[in-house]
Amino acid sequence: MSNLNMTPADTRHLLSAEQMARFVTDGFLLLDAFVPRHLNEKVHEEQRTNGQGHTFWETSAAIRDVFELPEVQGIIQSLVGLRPVYDHSFLHIVPDRYPVAQDWHGDSIIDVRPHAFDIQLFYFSHDAPPEMGPTLILPGSHLRKINTFSLARYKNIIGQRQLAGKAGTLAILHHGIWHCAQPNATDRTRYVFKLRLRPGQEQRGLFNLEGYDSPEVRRIIGQGYQRWQGNEDRLDHMQRAKLWRYVTGDDNVDVSFEGALTRMGI
Structure with missing residues (x-):
């Protein structure tokens, strides 16, 4: 494992407070057609001709160019800072007419950190419509710790x-x-490249903090309930509020249900 080389991002490339609130609430951000076409074509060609699981990051200059885009660097900085640590990467290759689905699971779930988190970036160099089988996720589930394939x-x-x-x-x-x-x-092969990064610093105040306690941010976090959460949905709201304090760096901001964090003196 090693640190990635990062330079401070322009503020316009950092995640906004609203984007960070959605990440805290849902556990993901999905940016459709975000990477320029010329890079997608270069990466796709290398995937088809020389795509190898764990080694693709080292052998493909094109894939590294994708993650060195200023816009991508800004996202990474917003979430894991200027000294992110390369944990692992993998080029997943699923052949055409492949009938098998993965089981629901969480990755590398043993974690003793109360609020800190790694990020995983999934990149598609080609169109990935639903029938091609891109990954299913469950929004909001990042706040419920599980044991891998439980x-x-x-x-x-x-x-x-x-x-x-x-x-x-x-x-x-x-x-x-x-x-x-x-x-x-x-009838087409599916390629998805996954890069996992862990923070090399505290993840506090790394994004564009403008408006981090605005009505819109409060609405996003306060209305982030999912039907699957059932009777524990307000407990998940509390976890969102605690995570929001951590990422903003403000230990007094309170977006919890009925201001419970403040009422309880936390």
Whole structure:
């Protein structure tokens, strides 16, 4: 593992307070057709001709160019800072007409940190429509700690969402989100590159803080309930509020249900 080389991002490339609130609430951001076409074409060609799981990051200059885009660097800085540590990467290759789905699971779930988080970036160099089987995720599940494949008995969960999109789509996931890849029903091979980064510093105040306690931010976090959460949905709201304090660096901001954090002197 090693630190990535990062230079401070222009403020316009950092995540906004509203974007960060959605990440804290849902556990992911999905940016459709975010990477320019010329880079997508270069990466896709290298994936088809020289795509190898764990080594693709080292052997492909094009994939590194994608993650060195100023816009991508700004997202990374907003979430894990200027000294992110490379944890691992993998080029997942799913052949055409592949009928098998993954079981629901969480990645590398053993974690003793109360609020800090790794990020996983999923990048599609080609169009990835639903029938091609891009990964299913469950919004809001990053706040419910599980043990890897303890979810495997489930098939479909209300509120699940597929990371489908056009070429150049980039998904940024909290490391704890529940997910599973799906069957590829097309006659084309599916490629998705995954890069996992962990923070090299505290993740406090790294994004564009303008408006971090605005009515819109409060609305996003306060209305972030999911039907699958059931009777524990207000407990998840409390977890969102605690995570929001951490990422803003403001230990007094309170977006919890009925201001419970403040009332309880936390």
